Amino acid sequence: MSTCSSMQNSGSFSLDRASPFTLTGANIFVLLGCSTTSPVFDPSEDLCDTGSGTRVCSGLYSCKGITGIGLPQNAPTSTCCVYDSLMGVGSGYSLDLPKLQCSSYTSIYEFGDEGDPMKWKFGISLQYNDSYYTPACKDCETSGGLCGFAGLDGSFSCICRDGVNATTNCFGHAYTWSGAWEPKIQTKTIIGGSGHYHMVTAPFL
Template sequence: MKISSIFLYSLLLIFPCFISSQTCQNYCGKIPIKYPFGTGPGCGDLHFQPYVTCNDQQQLTFTTHTGCYTITSIDYNHQIIYITDPSMSTCACKQPSKGFSLDWNAPFSFSDDTTFALLDCSTSSSPIYKSSTDDKNSTFPLCDSKGDSICSLLYSCEAISRLSLPVSTCCVYTPVDLGPSFEMDLQKLQCTSYSALYGFNGQESNPQGWQYGVALKYKFNFDNDYPVICSSCEKSNGVCGNNNEQSFVCNCPGGLNTTTDCFYGESWSHGSKVSPRGTGAMLIFSLTWFIILAFIQG
């Protein structure tokens, strides 16, 4: 009975390693999760963890110092995430907003496809309107002149037109105009709201069909190199992660972590030198011996 008890104790120590749930998820809701993003601590790249998270409602969110925003989709081929701001104005609704900004040290930048339209700006005191050198009583906006058509179409929307705001109080800002800190403080700019779009959806003259939201570009690292070892991990149905010390970890189904992939992992995170493929055989072997010993002792 003593041998059986010792074996049972040993089995209980190793068994949880085989049945524990996968720590990192391949999906958050309906959005697939791939490197460099993750669904929790130890998942994805450390540099992206503070900004992209999967909440308890299985919603993927993007966080900056100006708020928390829903990620609607991710284009992994072009390294772009698309987010929506609930305080942003669209053709269907105009509402006050504080603006949108990126953290200066975040591994993100605005995509060239993103266009910001600042709405209901003060033409007399806003810093985006400068006094003319020829006539101090007149001002001219520091806006993209190519965006005049966007302003005109936005101000034709019922939600905006019923406020009787002049089109001249609309200023189109491209991402480069926001400066290196990517700060769009509407209070400082003295504008009450903004609209952002990243595509016209083939309906350039119909603002109701535009793609509203913010497109953000991301880079894997300085050289923008995708780690080959992570590609092998994902092909083996694993999720790329880290051990909070910037060391690579492949998180496999069952909660097993390897330093390679889920097919031929040579080193588990807990130090055993055995491939995850052999865990099933080991489990069956252990259970078989347990039954035999229990039968003998009985």
Template sequence: MSISTMSCFSFSILLVITSQALLFIPLAYSNIIGHSTLTCRSYCGNLTIDYPFAIQSGCGHPGFRDLLFCINDILMFHITSGSYRVLDIDYAYQSLTLHDPHMSNCDTIVLGGRGNGFVVEPWRAPYLNPVADNVFMLIECSPESPLFEGFPGKHLPCGNVSGMGCEEYYECPAWEIIGPNRVGPVYGSGPPECCSVSFEAMEDVNLTKLGCQGYSSAYSLAPLRVSGPDGWSYGIRVKYSVQGNEAFCKACEATGGSCGFDTDGNSDLCMCGRWNSTTNCDSVHSASNRIRWTLMDALAGYLICLIIWRNLLRLQ
């Protein structure tokens, strides 16, 4: 190999090494932030898992981390008060429908204080709360319950919520065995067997703290109104809201990425398959294109160097 060829070859090798270094940068960055070759799972059984929710670490919105778990294709929702099965996620209305296996309904009264109720961690409170028309009907609560403080003569928080309450709930077949103590809104003889409250009135529904043996929960799908408790929708309807940079997530998804966050610093990340980006997947593609052009430039530089050198030799 001539000196000229060696020089051109050395020059091209230098360009290749530089381009390979550029190639290493996004790969190293991906490994540092801990999401190399990560794709967020988008389903569990027949339920779609979409932003802000996720069932993998680093996916979704940080306010909903460690909230959903997929167990044998069953989606479970876990908070301080316990675990619930997710029956539905309505992304259009930003709500979840939850089922507690120890919750009473129109056919069965479950006692023994085994129900979860609903208590959310304080830091999650801005993100999750039962909807305003979700009624909690607390069953067989102790006379010493905080519900009845100031009793007798006090107007208790028990009341009707969106056309649903204990007076209607007493009509269910399940109450035929218990035989409810039906009393008015001001109690002089003793607490009622059932006290219906909204979540806003209680801030949390903790059966142990409230001294209750059981509970039921129902919600209304306005503007639909049903005539009796046998037609109510039983379960816990939870409203969720996203606190954060929604524009970032929309830009990420628009370029084919999955919204996530850095598990160490909770900063927003756009997961683009092999790489992560702090903006969107187009920025990753642009970097890849620049790397490919650098390799092509190295080859072109080698050929141009040879052509120039040979032309100089002919002039001598």
């Protein structure tokens, strides 16, 4: 995924609706290096945010990394499209860059200092959907663990604070804990150029 410091032509992205994840409302998606004939600029589609999106585009196009997708720094923002939802762009949650005639995309889930794109947080923010939050997950969280996945088959795993991945809960692993601990989950998602995603979930103490 492109960031202010490093941009490159990227592949398409998709998130199957059957997956245990869904997109959060924090994501702002930006299509970069789009052809002026791209369907995202079709007035009848009205996908691009030309209000606040203009500031996002001008911020990204001011980055030195923009040359990585073949555009000069401070290129005209008319080749940039900003929107806050993948709904309507394709089936499910997806970006088909060849179809949209864009060379790259990025997603911003937190702006921080809105005027400085070097301080923006790039990535796609995901959350577990309701179908994932099973009794096993509730039992895991009750024991102080974090719900996650492990192994090549992506089977359920209860991630304990001592680093053990249990199949059910973290009872029996509490001997390494001290004091009261209430897990708060931060999930960061790294999207590769191939569109594959890897979840990194960690507790805040």
